[in-house]
Amino acid sequence: MNDTTSRYRTMIGHRLFWPAAVLFVMLAANTIYRPGFLSIELKDGHLYGTPIDILRLSAPLILVALGMTLVISTGGIDLSVGSLCAISGAIACMYISKQPDQNSLGVVLTALAMAMGIALVLGAWNGVLVAVIGIQPIIATLILMVAGRGLAQLITQGQIITINSEPFRAIGLGHLLTLPLAIFIALAAALLVAAFTRRTALGMIVESVGGNAEASRLAGIRSGRVVFLTYVLSAGCAAIAGFMMTANVSSADGNAVGLWVELDAILAVVIGGTSLAGGRFFLGGTIIGALIIQTLTTTVYAMDISPQTSLLFKAVVVIAVCLIQAPAFRARFRRRRRNVPPPATIADKPKEQVPA
Amino acid sequence: MTDSRPVLTMTGISKSFPGVRALHDVNFRLFPGEVHALMGENGAGKSTLIKVLTGVYDTDGGAITLDGEPVSFTGPMQATAAGVSTVFQEVNLCTNLSVAENIFIGREPRVFGAVRWGEVRRRARALLARLDLDLDVSAPLGSYSLAIQQMVAIARAIDIKARVLILDEPTSSLDAGEVAQLFRIMRQLRDEGIAILFVTHFLDQVYEIADRITVLRNGGLVGEYLTTELPQLSLVERMIGKELDVLEGIEEHSRRDLTALEEGTPLVAVSNFGRSGAVEPFSLTIHSGEVVGLAGLLGSGRTEVARLLFGADRADGGEVAVDGTASSLRTPAQAIDHGVGFCSENRRAEGIVADLSVRENMILAMQAARGWLRPIPRRRQDELVDKYVKALNIRPADPEVPVRNLSGGNQQKVLLARWLITEPRLLILDEPTRGIDIGAKTEIQKLVAQLSDGGMAVLFISAELEEVLRLSHKVAVMRDRQMVAQLANDESLDADRIMQTIASGSHREEADR
Numbered sequence: 032m033n034d035t036t037s038r039y040r041t042m043i044g045h046r047l048f049w050p051a052a053v054l055f056v057m058l059a060a061n062t063i064y065r066p067g068f069l070s071i072e073l074k075d076g077h078l079y080g081t082p083i084d085i086l087r088l089s090a091p092l093i094l095v096a097l098g099m100t101l102v103i104s105t106g107g108i109d110l111s112v113g114s115l116c117a118i119s120g121a122i123a124c125m126y127i128s129k130q131p132d133q134n135s136l137g138v139v140l141t142a143l144a145m146a147m148g149i150a151l152v153l154g155a156w157n158g159v160l161v162a163v164i165g166i167q168p169i170i171a172t173l174i175l176m177v178a179g180r181g182l183a184q185l186i187t188q189g190q191i192i193t194i195n196s197e198p199f200r201a202i203g204l205g206h207l208l209t210l211p212l213a214i215f216i217a218l219a220a221a222l223l224v225a226a227f228t229r230r231t232a233l234g235m236i237v238e239s240v241g242g243n244a245e246a247s248r249l250a251g252i253r254s255g256r257v258v259f260l261t262y263v264l265s266a267g268c269a270a271i272a273g274f275m276m277t278a279n280v281s282s283a284d285g286n287a288v289g290l291w292v293e294l295d296a297i298l299a300v301v302i303g304g305t306s307l308a309g310g311r312f313f314l315g316g317t318i319i320g321a322l323i324i325q326t327l328t329t330t331v332y333a334m335d336i337s338p339q340t341s342l343l344f345k346a347v348v349v350i351a352v353c354l355i356q357a358p359a360f361r362a363r364f365r366r367r368r369r370n371v372p373p374p375a376t377i378a379d380k381p382k383e384q385v386p387a
Numbered sequence: 388m389t390d391s392r393p394v395l396t397m398t399g400i401s402k403s404f405p406g407v408r409a410l411h412d413v414n415f416r417l418f419p420g421e422v423h424a425l426m427g428e429n430g431a432g433k434s435t436l437i438k439v440l441t442g443v444y445d446t447d448g449g450a451i452t453l454d455g456e457p458v459s460f461t462g463p464m465q466a467t468a469a470g471v472s473t474v475f476q477e478v479n480l481c482t483n484l485s486v487a488e489n490i491f492i493g494r495e496p497r498v499f500g501a502v503r504w505g506e507v508r509r510r511a512r513a514l515l516a517r518l519d520l521d522l523d524v525s526a527p528l529g530s531y532s533l534a535i536q537q538m539v540a541i542a543r544a545i546d547i548k549a550r551v552l553i554l555d556e557p558t559s560s561l562d563a564g565e566v567a568q569l570f571r572i573m574r575q576l577r578d579e580g581i582a583i584l585f586v587t588h589f590l591d592q593v594y595e596i597a598d599r600i601t602v603l604r605n606g607g608l609v610g611e612y613l614t615t616e617l618p619q620l621s622l623v624e625r626m627i628g629k630e631l632d633v634l635e636g637i638e639e640h641s642r643r644d645l646t647a648l649e650e651g652t653p654l655v656a657v658s659n660f661g662r663s664g665a666v667e668p669f670s671l672t673i674h675s676g677e678v679v680g681l682a683g684l685l686g687s688g689r690t691e692v693a694r695l696l697f698g699a700d701r702a703d704g705g706e707v708a709v710d711g712t713a714s715s716l717r718t719p720a721q722a723i724d725h726g727v728g729f730c731s732e733n734r735r736a737e738g739i740v741a742d743l744s745v746r747e748n749m750i751l752a753m754q755a756a757r758g759w760l761r762p763i764p765r766r767r768q769d770e771l772v773d774k775y776v777k778a779l780n781i782r783p784a785d786p787e788v789p790v791r792n793l794s795g796g797n798q799q800k801v802l803l804a805r806w807l808i809t810e811p812r813l814l815i816l817d818e819p820t821r822g823i824d825i826g827a828k829t830e831i832q833k834l835v836a837q838l839s840d841g842g843m844a845v846l847f848i849s850a851e852l853e854e855v856l857r858l859s860h861k862v863a864v865m866r867d868r869q870m871v872a873q874l875a876n877d878e879s880l881d882a883d884r885i886m887q888t889i890a891s892g893s894h895r896e897e898a899d900r
């Protein structure tokens with residue numbers, strides 16, 4: 032019995048337990064409310080159903096949140112990712128719209144490479160501001176958050192650029208092996224980032240810099256390069272997310288693409304267990320966090336919650352999620368419960384425990 | 388001396404952390420008007436017991452009473468309100484706030500919700516006057532030395548109508564004069580009927596001030612004794628749990644010979660090396676296999692010299708030669724490339740990365756030198772870590788535990804291991820034995836002697852002159868941010884002469900070269 036208890040404790044103590052539990056409860060609640068919620072059907076060789084939709088729609092957020100996780104782990108923050116989504120989408124669409132054959136794969140690949148290149152340059156700009164010049168991350172990336180929207184507008188000349196390109200559309204809506212392509216892109220990105228950080232020493236060094244910057248410097252870590260790299264990586268992730276968002280609607284709207292996605296991404300990272308103060312990061316947690324946020328959005332629609340109250344509903348759920356998974360809050364709750372019996376019982380306790 | 392009724396009792400206290408059983412069925416009591424020393428090696432559970440008492444940690448079991456009433460504090464604020472004030476080991480104040488603000492933060496005198504700043508400053512001055520401290524209470528706390536910050540922390544603690552005052556290693560960063568001053572205050576408070584719980588590693592201090600001693604070992608209670616009835620040797624034996632042959636190691640007084648080492652090219656030679664506002668330009672040569680001691684009072688510039696040599700701060704000018712070739716030490720990474728390692732005295736802020744595991748903390752410097760693209764294979768990491776966990780007797784011996792769960796002394800050993808793993812040619816140790824117990828201290832001293840025999844150069848900084856004398860081939864003396872003398876450690880050199888040099892600063896003619 033003791034063994035079961037300790038195994039139970041290990042499970043509860045696992046950092047992914049609470050986020051996963053929240054996700055499970057949300058899905059369960061939806062299923063009770065609408066029994067067909069979890070059903071998936073095969074139509075025209077493609078799988079359809081709400082769970083598939085949730086996965087597909089959360090792909091851009093997962094991408095943005097992966098990059099954000101690394102930035103936050105260094106003790107920084109990247110507010111410019113939403114604007115970067117808009118810029119990269121705008122560049123890709125603008126280029127494709129100017130070509131005679133929008134359906135050519137070569138055209139689309141050129142467009143993607145061009146947009147990705149510029150996004151990486153902008154990420155490097157963030158990195159230089161933070162790591163070389165030493166501006167506080169929230170201010171440094173705020174510059175591009177605000178200016179980037181203008182930049183996206185400039186690229187599209189204030190218009191909504193609509194394109195008609197099958198290969199580009201596939202990034203958002205295509206299918207592979209019966210599943211939406213976007214799911215595979217997000218999965219590949221997650222595996223790539225995981226390998227990039229955990230197969231090298233980058234992950235540990237990022238955590239070290241975020242955990243104690245001065246101690247890391249004195250251990251010989253050239254933290255500037257590492258921090259710089261995380262902003263570039265974050266911009267790269269945001270660019271791919273931007274492609275997906277624009278591909279979903281086959282058009283680029285400099286004002287709307289990726290609006291407020293930075294806030295959802297930060298939330299996903301925090302729900303996933305990475306501290307905003309920097310230090311340890313959890314990519315798996317971030318992915319679950321992003322799924323929780325998308326499930327919540329879907330739930331709001333599925334339960335026919337009126338648009339007036341939907342934001343409030345979201346806020347309440349988010350607060351609950353954050354509280355449940357905060358160890359300090361759980362400890363306080365537990366302590367209060369344990370303090371109810373008179374002190375004599377507390378004193379008796381260790382005597383029972385000693386022989387065990 | 389004491390009433391018959393204890394003001395505070397703790398019975399059957401147990402506390403575990405993941406992978407560590409920190410306290411197991413510990414009893415403790417504290418009488419009004421006594422100074423009660425809590426003794427034990429690193430990791431014995433002293434700090435944990437205090438944190439359980441003040442509500443920083445939850446207990447897993449056990450009961451605490453204050454004046455016979457059962458209590459269970461939820462945090463230091465509540466404990467303080469109930470009359471149990473604590474000054475923690477690492478100074479927990481806000482260096483960016485003023486002295487007065489630090490003393491009254493969280494309980495400022497108010498009128499209609501507005502803070503009465505004049506009253507705050509007036510009361511802060513009065514309080515500090517009681518401690519014989521003359522400070523500008525409006526100046527930021529960070530502008531004062533660590534020792535002064537410690538005194539301010541004590542002032543903060545005693546301002547509240549404290550009945551129990553807990554001092555967790557208050558003397559580890561104080562010099563002799565400041566310790567005497569602190570003891571005077573402690574006696575005064577004791578005579579007023581305050582119960583003082585005192586944690587220290589300095590045995591002499593315990594016998595100077597404590598009325599009663601409680602000894603902990605490996606999280607368990609060894610016993611409670613009257614100071615007068617417990618000879619010093621028995622105390623040490625009870626702390627360590629075995630008859631001591633290590634103590635002999637401490638007594639061993641081998642003078643180290645300089646002449647043979649000083650031939651050949653110095654490993655590191657600096658001249659006119661300095662940084663304005665930190666330390667006056669100095670010249671120093673360090674040879675392979677040589678231990679150079681750095682003596683001086685707190686704030687005399689010892690740490691600043693170390694930081695310059697490691698590139699932690701940038702020197703304003705001067706020449707550096709490594710192996711006889713002109714070179715530079717402008718960043719830590721550059722110094723490490725030259726084979727220099729540096730254990731900072733400020734282990735929490737500049738040493739450990741609390742979030743990371745013991746293993747990760749140990750390999751950090753080596754990994755940084757290799758760059759992130761060339762990770763150290765996991766098997767190699769485990770080998771290295773395992774070797775040093777054993778060699779330095781780090782407890783708990785689980786390298787995957789977050790380093791923050793370790794006691795201060797064990798964290799110090801982890802830092803030492805971090806540098807030993809890089810196999811440095813010059814190791815700079817800034818107060819490596821500060822705040823750690825006698826067993827670990829001896830281990831570290833032996834290690835330094837061993838390393839230098841093996842050809843490593845060591846710059847050894849310590850406030851304890853005995854220790855400097857025991858280990859060093861030569862001693863550089865700091866005073867008022869100047870290197871005033873470099874003395875060969877021969878028969879003529881003793882603690883008195885170093886102290887005279889520190890005191891007068893007039894021995895500059897003795898400086899060799």
